[in-house]
Amino acid sequence: MLTPELQQKPVTIGFREFVALMALMQSLVALSIDAMLPALTEIGKELGASQANDSQLIVSFLFLGLAFGQGIYGPLSDTTGRKPSLYLGFALFLAGGLLCLFSTDLKVMLAGRFLQGLGLAAPRCVIVAIVRDQYEGPQMARVMSFVMTIFIFVPAIAPTLGQGILMVAHWRAIFAALLACGLITLVWLATRLPETLPLERRIPFSLTRIKNAIREVCSHRVSIGYTISLGLISSAFLGYLSSAQQIFQKQYQLGTLFPLYFAVLALCIGGASFANGRLVMRFGMQSLSRWSKRISTVLSLLFFLYVLSVGGLPPLWTLMAYMMVTLFCFGIMYGNLNAMAMEPLGHIAGVGAAVMGALSTLISVPCGILIGLSYNGTVIPVISGFTISGILIVIVMHWIESAPEKRIMDSDSSE
Template sequence: MSSDNSQKTLPFGEFIALLAFLMSLVAMAIDAVLPAMGQIGHAYQVENVNDLQLLVGVLFAGLAIGQLIYGPISDSAGRKPAIYLGLLTFLVGSLISVFADDYNTMLLGRFIQGVGVSGPKVVAVALVRDQFQGREMARVMSFVMAVFIVVPAIAPSLGAGILYIAGWREIFGSFVLLTAVIFLWFALRQPETLAKEKRIPLSLRNIWRGSKETLSNPIARAYTFAAGLIFGAFVCYLSTAQLLFKDIFQVDVLFPLFFAILALFVGVASLVNGRLVMKFGMEQLATRAMQGMVTLSSGFVALLWLSGGEVPLWLFMVFTALIFACIGLLFGNMNALAMQPLGHIAGIASSVIGALSTFVSMIFGGLIGQAYNGTLYPLFIAFALLALGALLITAPVRSAVSLEQANETK
């Protein structure tokens, strides 16, 4: 273990599991709601089916804005108070969604959920950076993602089960219970990782300085925008998954199963990355994954064109699973690459990187999601173009990253 401080830490396995559950609130808030989108739309008389994508879109808007708040708070007050605040805000948003009488109030609750869940998401990364750096940080983040991905794999099934037994409001009620459990686990077991002498006074001047340093660093900037593009492709899939499975492949009741299968490929790839990154390094694995994503997505678009826009479900699943495996290799590595030069301002840096990458993903994911036309073309063209964009953005800094990693291994 390469540690930036001498404070005691949780056992490695428990630390991975706790961080995975903290970050999984994002996935739970998104994916458990997917099977209920139709019923929510019916309950609030939403006429345009694409307007239901706002159930995901406004949460991402809150997530992007909220991330700007919690990092500076965590650098000043400590990591634990910032996460407490985020969990409590998420709980309030969940309660608003439970009791919402109209669609606008529901969307307000979803936005507040996004603001709240951004706290655990962004500060969890700072928790890791407090204790690990370089390839070891990428390894830890990969293991976290491997555990974390189990949640989006099973969340639609949990949502569908709650929907069958009770109703869609109880899905939001389950978020309240889950938040309470995670809050207690975190409060009782996780030590504070930011020593008092390393804290930065909360001021606009310090936030500005930290933000400026983060955005001025060419490596952090490149991998932040690249992560936003890759996650934008994933957001597009999340926004349209339930629609395309039902409309194109007539998969309705079994949607949670197919969704889980694809999500598990992200988790398996993240787990494999945790082992490969120590040998090959973050930059090499990230580059190969982006190249693979471009090649696979372009190949699938060509197959769509040759087959008149229709392909069997098994072929869609094979190509999507391989693309998701590439995404699984990218999540942990891109976060670690962007954070690597900024350990001394981990909270603010994590906020800026998280917020900016989320804004980018929200813009591209939302625009492409609205372009859904009942075919697979928009999604896979988006996969190809956004991965190509990420590849081009990171090209100028790859030599610098490779040099840093070479020095790290000496």
């Protein structure tokens, strides 16, 4: 049930435009990652990467910037409002894009990617707070699922866009295209979205307040537990994302067909997010998340044993079938875990979203890098990542649900 405070001043743009703008800002992260994938090998060779796996760092360093950046924008958005924080993030993203565009070695490229990630942390973090300003509980999960549905279509087409650019231009043109997308999004944000955090709900900047808020988030079993679960999901996904180009283009020798196979898997996540937006009001966040984690974990364990039995080189169709089901389950869980982690944090939505995002990303980045750099010409490292993360998610979510004081979120009434 929405509180009067949340109902008093909804965004004045239409619901569809609101969801589309949130999705576009969120999609800049995916576009900045996935459009690069077909070009990773070429970029690594031109910029002097010493080992083939080093090219994966072009993806990983953006995530590293995301992890550090999210600790900045949440508290800032609680103090200055949501839009000024987004403006700062876009400025850093555009500066990082220029650095990448004119880079001459891998170190400069990685510095630019880190700066891009630092900037993209703003929409990644503040979008959750903007939605939380307007909605709560299953309603928030529904909005986030629709945002994720649109967002996930971007990774479905981004590698194809990157591949298309490579066919007619240098890989640097990909960064030029990202700069153009960033500018278009910034103009849309500045001219159409009203500020969602009114003056009376803003909180003066205080290091003590931030420290207390972080303590509150980290001591709340529901918030910290679901945040850790999000980090574990992202760990497995980042490991897959970092290795996808090598697995499909090199191991399975798909060449320019790689974007097509990547798109199929991305659409599975998008389809899951869309389905979740339709189902969450009927079945509840916990029930959907619970069944998704069970199915994905059992399937991952069985497929891991199968992969070991075939020497880490399963037929392509079996890998695709496994990944489609697993990523569909992850898509169901992602929006729900975000909403459930934010449920107790409405009064500190900005810093709460920041701590959630920073902590989950700090969990996922080192684990994802480890999985990616472990690539050895087989899918064993990637499938191991999904299996281990699934088992750990089961343990963490059991710990959350075993709390006697836990509020049962599925009892929230539907609007």
